[in-house]
Amino acid sequence: MSQDGAHGRYAGRALANNRYQLRDLLGEGGMASVHLAHDTMLDRPVAIKTLHTELGREQAFRERFRREAQAVAKLTHTNIVSVFDTGEDSLDGMTMPYIVMEYVEGRPLGSVLDEDVRQFGAMPADKALKITADVLAALEISHEMGLVHRDIKPGNVMMTKRGVVKVMDFGIARAMQSGVTSMTQTGMVVGTPQYLSPEQALGRGVDARSDLYSVGIMLFQLVTGRLPFEADSPLAIAYAHVQEEPVAPSSINRALPPAVDALIARALKKNPNERFPSAEAMRDECLRVAASFQAAPPSIVPGAQTASGAGVGSAVFPPVGQTPPPATNNVQTPYQPAPTPNPYGTPTPAPAYGYPQQAGYQTPAPNAYASSTPPPYNITPQQAPAASSGGRNNKPVILGSIIVSVIAVGGLIAALLMNGGSDDDAKGSDGASTSASSHPTGYRKGDANRTIEKTECTDPQESYDDPDKIQVPDFTYKNWDSVLSCLKSVGWHYDKTAVDENTWGEGIVIRQSPKAGTDVDPKDVDIQFDISTGNPA
Numbered sequence: 001m002s003q004d005g006a007h008g009r010y011a012g013r014a015l016a017n018n019r020y021q022l023r024d025l026l027g028e029g030g031m032a033s034v035h036l037a038h039d040t041m042l043d044r045p046v047a048i049k050t051l052h053t054e055l056g057r058e059q060a061f062r063e064r065f066r067r068e069a070q071a072v073a074k075l076t077h078t079n080i081v082s083v084f085d086t087g088e089d090s091l092d093g094m095t096m097p098y099i100v101m102e103y104v105e106g107r108p109l110g111s112v113l114d115e116d117v118r119q120f121g122a123m124p125a126d127k128a129l130k131i132t133a134d135v136l137a138a139l140e141i142s143h144e145m146g147l148v149h150r151d152i153k154p155g156n157v158m159m160t161k162r163g164v165v166k167v168m169d170f171g172i173a174r175a176m177q178s179g180v181t182s183m184t185q186t187g188m189v190v191g192t193p194q195y196l197s198p199e200q201a202l203g204r205g206v207d208a209r210s211d212l213y214s215v216g217i218m219l220f221q222l223v224t225g226r227l228p229f230e231a232d233s234p235l236a237i238a239y240a241h242v243q244e245e246p247v248a249p250s251s252i253n254r255a256l257p258p259a260v261d262a263l264i265a266r267a268l269k270k271n272p273n274e275r276f277p278s279a280e281a282m283r284d285e286c287l288r289v290a291a292s293f294q295a296a297p298p299s300i301v302p303g304a305q306t307a308s309g310a311g312v313g314s315a316v317f318p319p320v321g322q323t324p325p326p327a328t329n330n331v332q333t334p335y336q337p338a339p340t341p342n343p344y345g346t347p348t349p350a351p352a353y354g355y356p357q358q359a360g361y362q363t364p365a366p367n368a369y370a371s372s373t374p375p376p377y378n379i380t381p382q383q384a385p386a387a388s389s390g391g392r393n394n395k396p397v398i399l400g401s402i403i404v405s406v407i408a409v410g411g412l413i414a415a416l417l418m419n420g421g422s423d424d425d426a427k428g429s430d431g432a433s434t435s436a437s438s439h440p441t442g443y444r445k446g447d448a449n450r451t452i453e454k455t456e457c458t459d460p461q462e463s464y465d466d467p468d469k470i471q472v473p474d475f476t477y478k479n480w481d482s483v484l485s486c487l488k489s490v491g492w493h494y495d496k497t498a499v500d501e502n503t504w505g506e507g508i509v510i511r512q513s514p515k516a517g518t519d520v521d522p523k524d525v526d527i528q529f530d531i532s533t534g535n536p537a
Contacts, residue, residue, distance in 0.1 A: 034047055047101045047103045048099070048100050074145060079137050080167055085100035086099045105160060109157040122253050125256055125290075129290035133286040149169070149211050197241070212267055219286075254299040260289060454485060456486055457490045460472075466519060475527070492527065501533070509531055512529055
């Protein structure tokens with residue numbers, strides 16, 4: 001019996017003593033089918049996920065699935081699809097485990113991305129970062145409960161008609177780790193190859209940081225319209241996750257600022273210890289980056305290529321029935337069986353990519369990958385070193401460069417002496433420095449319009465748990481003058497530290513402690529602020 005015949009035919013049937021009436025088939029995957037259903041007791045639409053019969057036969061899996069569903073039901077968050085009920089029923093003499101979930105009237109994130117790709121070539125970066133931040137908000141809650149999603153991808157993220165992000169399928173991928181015999185059958189893959197973390201690809205233990213890697217893959221896909229690793233087979237893709245370095249997203253989408261490149265590069269580190277420490281930290285960075293640049297439509301580079309494990313992958317994992325080619329120095333050997341240590345315990349000597357290698361690996365030459373990949377930024381002829389030609393004497397060029405440098409330094413010293421070190425004389429009409437001596441190269445002045453209203457201090461949000469306490473306002477990324485005015489209006493104590501950074505600019509609060517939303521006694525408020533100097537770090 002085909003899968004379609006086994007599950008599509010359940011439309012019109014009922015579960016849980018006729019409480020749930022199955023209707024249209026909403027979707028189908030390798031593990032389960034999802035039907036729109038009607039809850040006759042509460043008179044509301046719900047979505048019901050029914051596990052495929054080959055999984056339902058396994059008692060060990062059903063028990064793990066039940067425990068996971070119970071845990072997921074405790075996750076209550078705007079960005080998480082709620083679980084209402086779970087159980088088992090018998091249809092046509094076969095055990096049918098099911099989960100009753102919130103019905104989300106919307107469409108998958110993959111569909112939203114496809115529409116943006118058709119219109120712009122990729123999703124606008126500000127939109128992608130905000131969606132990613134909402135996904136991370138959902139993961140923050142699940143990780144606090146000890147649940148690792150393990151299958152974050154656009155297909156498991158829904159967007160409602162109002163644009164609300166809803167993450168689905170918490171716990172399902174984790175349940176697949178139960179060790180029952182079905183898990184080794186063809187096609188029963190834990191997670192999706194294109195989004196697997198290196199530790200998942202190696203079959204090692206995973207934690208919350210594995211989800212953050214998958215989020216990084218998804219964000220790369222949103223802002224470029226393509227995946228960072230593409231190959232002909234799941235094994236080749238898994239190989240790429242472990243060994244290949246992705247290209248900078250800005251080499252595909254020229255509209256992306258360096259901050260987006262840096263964010264994604266950190267999320268995609270091979271070593272989990274080098275990624276963001278938590279979903280909260282990555283979410284904060286997404287919001288910070290989203291607010292740090294002017295939104296612009298994507299600018300896709302024609303013919304830009306992503307990293308591919310196809311060439312090496314086909315050599316390492318040849319198609320069935322073919323003999324592998326002779327090994328060469330630039331082809332890695334396949335993964336060898338090895339004990340699975342705790343990847344986050346005592347560190348072992350790491351290779352160039354920082355992740356413990358298994359036996360049989362050779363670390364690729366530092367330039368082996370870069371030589372076949374377009375550089376992330378354009379290099380002008382003036383920036384590139386000139387090649388020597390026929391042993392020509394370069395001394396006149398070097399001498400001329402030294403003379404020019406001396407003249408430039410002398411001019412700078414003269415300017416400093418003429419200014420006399422007076423800051424007041426160096427100020428323009430807007431208070432900004434007009435002298436080259438006042439600030440180093442790369443200095444940035446903060447936006448004076450990023451203000452906070454005094455009412456945030458005089459009429460703060462009350463605590464949800466204690467009526468005698470208030471929640472600390474959010475002062476981050478606000479101009480310090482407005483923050484100071486707010487603090488003084490209620491007499492709150494504060495301390496401040498100057499921090500060199502030029503993303504936000506001089507006078508902008510970049511961190512606060514305690515964080516926004518923390519419950520405090522309004523009579524005893526003391527806040528520590530880190531304030532940007534506007535100078536490069």
